[in-house]
Structures are given as structure tokens and as C-alpha cells.
Amino acid sequence: MLRLFRNWHIRRLLREELSPQQLQWLNERISIRARLRPEQLRRHEAIVRVMIARCPWEGCEGLQVTDEMRTLIAGHAAVMLLGADNYYFDSVNAILVFPGVIQRKDSEDPMTLGEAWSNGGIVLSWPEVRATTYHRGARNVVIHEFAHHLDGLDGEMGGSIPFRGTDDQRRWHEISTREYERLVEDVRRDRPTVLDPYGATNPAEFFAVASECFFERPDRLRSHHAELFESLGRFYGFDPS
Ligand SMILES: [Zn+2]
Secondary structure, eight states, X not given: OHHHHHHHHHHHHHHSOOOHHHHHHHHHHOGGGXXXXXXXXXXXXXXXXXXXXXXXXXXXXXXXXXXXHHHHHHHHHHXXXXXXXXXXXXXXXXXXXXXXXXXXXXXXSOEESEEEOTTSEEEEEHHHHHHHHHSOOSOOHHHHHXXXXXXXXXXXXXXXXXXXXXXXXXXXXHHHHHXXXXXXXXXXXXXXXXXXXXXXXXXXXXXXXXXXXXHHSHHHHHHHOHHHHHHHHHHHTOOOO
């Protein structure tokens, strides 16, 4: 019954349109849209509509989540679902938006700009999302945290992302292990890297950082890490270059 209602609600949302203001935010601020074909643009807007309406948004520490915040956060995350069939971040049970740096209690690292929880929560610092959106660079906290979420859909956020086919799964394991070790070695030797050195922390961070690079710097990733780029393309079902 719940499933039927979900499908009916999503079909209804897919027929609706974004407001001219929401469309303007997406066109001006989500730079990857310039690379999308017309049918991909329509699909991107549809996913944004579903996310805005169905994800549980919550402002923290007195922050009011505005239409602009929802549109831009959904706008970044929706790019990751362009190759998905019928998943709209349904398993995200809270998107918590903070007005500044997020303080953590029981952690070695007491401050953060974003987090993804294994129970389905996503935590984002709005100033960091804004910085991602308004000063384009290789980093993207929204893609980073939603990548952790997708990684956790198989029950564990460990960098062994869930592919549909076992061949793709095996290939990802081989390539990501090799590339992770290469990054660890490059960081240890202080060599310049295309991937954010933070990816050398562990395989889960490696996947999140590689996803940021895949969507934000696809051409650089493809020319320096062709196999990694190709394997991520199989996972996301999409070629951002
Ligand atoms: Zn992370």
C-alpha cells in the first residue's frame, strides 16, 4: 500500500513543473547542467521536484530551510540519480541543514561541514553548500555526503558500492583498491594529486572524493584515472564528460 502511494505520488510530481525562480537557480548554479542533453535536463528537474517534495528537510540551530536551499541541495544531489531507474533518495530519512560548521560530540574530529549517517540522515553546513555552489571548484559537500549514502545502501559504508552486476562489482573492487593505494602512496610522498588527498583516509572516503571529482572535474578524472572514471560511469549510469 505504501509502495503504491509512493509510486502514485512520484508519478504526480514528475508531471509538475519547477517554478521559474527554481529553474533559474538550477541553471545559474548547477554548472553540470551546461553539459546535459535536453532529455537529461528534464530528468534532472524531475528528480529535483521529487526530492524537494519527498525528502524530510529540517533546519537546525534556528536555521529556516528556504526554497533556494532545498533547490540547490537537491540540484547537486539529483545529478547523481540521472542514471537511476526509480530511486529518489527514498532511504534518506532526514536532510539536516546547519547555519555554520557542525559540532560533533563523540568524535576525534569535533567539527565538520557534512556527514552521512548509516541510519539514512544527511547533515550539511549551508555555508559550505553555498561555497560549493557559488565558487566552483573540485569540492562538493553535497555530492560527497550523498555518495556516502549510496555507498551505505548495501548495508555498509565501506567503499564497496552496490552495482547491479557482479562483473561490474568485481571490476570496481579491483580498480578502486589499486587507485586507493596509489592515492595513499602519492599523499605519503607529497606528490600532486587529481583526487582530493582526503580520499586517502579510507576506502569509503576514497569513493566519496572520487564521486566529487567524477561530477565536478570529469575531464581531469578521465584523462588521469581512465579506469576509475569508466567504473564510476558504470555505477552512476551516466557520463558527465
Ligand atoms: Zn566523507
